[in-house]
Amino acid sequence: MNSKPLLTVTNLSLADSKRTLFQEINFDVSQGEVLAIMGPSGIGKSMLSKAIAGFLPSDVMVDGSVQLNDSEVGQLPMLQRSQTQRPAVIFQDALKALNPLATVEQQLSLALTVNKTRLNATNRDAVTELLAQLGLAEPDSILALYPSQLSGGQRQRICIAISLLGSANLVIADEPTSALDPITENEILNLFRNSIQQRCIGGILITHDLSAALACDKLLVIADSTMVAYGEPTQAIRQSQHPFCQQLEQLLS
Template sequence: MTSSATDPVLRVEDLRIRLGQRPVVDGLSFAVQPGERVCLIGPSGSGKSLTAGAILGLTPPAARIDGAIRLNGLEVGGVRATRRPAQARAGMVFQNTQAALNPLVSVGVQLREPFRRFQGLYRREAQQAAVALLGRMNLAEPERVMRRSPAELSGGQRQRACLALALACRPSLIVADEPTTALDVLTQAEVLALLRETTGTADTPALLFISHDMAAASRLCERALIIDQGRLVESGRLADIIAAPRHRFSRELVAALGHRERLQAPADPPRRGETPRLRAAG
């Protein structure tokens, strides 16, 4: 049974993940609604990337998963991504863009495939759609980018190509796991702006943004889930958490934003070429 328009695109209930005998995620529950941008924030080792892997069906073989994960109403907990039906797959954008793209195949071949597979376009139409989508990603000379291999692109260019690949599959949800961590500050701002422009509306995918960076999340998301040691320790509107954090780790995150200047959530995305500015907290 698939979900209705009022049901969450993602529901996680009592998720528990073990690596061997070691518990990594312990009783995690949350939901993401259509048109929503939600951040899952936690320190290194908190289980946030394993949670992303469980949602996407990409956990390591040693991981044991218990609990429920429903994408568009379909139970997919413990089911590998390749065995899931199309409506129960999420789009993915990862930190490691070199691993996310096939190094032996041009960007154009990789990007045409979802247009042909999921949208039924012929090769020429798929080529035109792929070029147009790369243009929307603010990639200069998208026709040339289509002919290049991933190794010939910069990290920022590859991340834009990965976002285009995720969008071309027309998912109801995109999971972005630390997508800006390996990028320079200006490229980070541009990628965050693209994520904001292409997700979180009635006509675009919902977004689960996974990060350890409160500043990046503040530019993008309205709601936050804070996890520590595999457990949900705080959740709510991101602006409220920034204004009055309750948990120790939340307070540490907010303190890192600075005493005099704190990002408001959500902040307006910077224009292309504009240096992102912090807003004074008052």
């Protein structure tokens, strides 16, 4: 894709009151592109996604630029952002992300219309078609269920549907499949990537799974508080001299 990036992150640094989490992070995401982010546990991958989405803890300071849809959002909390300044976020724990007291229909309706909790005849067809595309059998009956009545894989598919129904043109998924079995994990990651590409929006996948990262368009690796690899996944890993990437390289077939 040669279009102007949806998201451009330039010289981004994050620090809390005690230490720098990372510094000098640079990357971009274009339409139809999925960027994977990998790195050792605790390096700040989730904090990076929170910086992009605008819900960093108050004691974490941001330096550098986050340009989303041509506007600077690095210092803007989520609640002060307009619709085009808000990416959709899919979290690791779908049960916590969904409202336990609302049915699937109510949550999907809210994603579509902001203030309605029932689907109308027109959008019901579009929603059930999306649920079917996301691998949910019998989508009509699923609409009436509460999150606790769904399996982990079904809940995460609903979270993907919610992220795709809103107006966001960037979707960030933070380890969305870490609680799922490997077959469901693979299916959901494929659905995530395909949905991004088909809709020509942008995606970020934070993952510890090398095969999931290799299937993305680009890979950013953060280690030792900075970026140590960036680019086409296999090439980026092979070109990096950092020990974390050298360990990843040993896992490449």
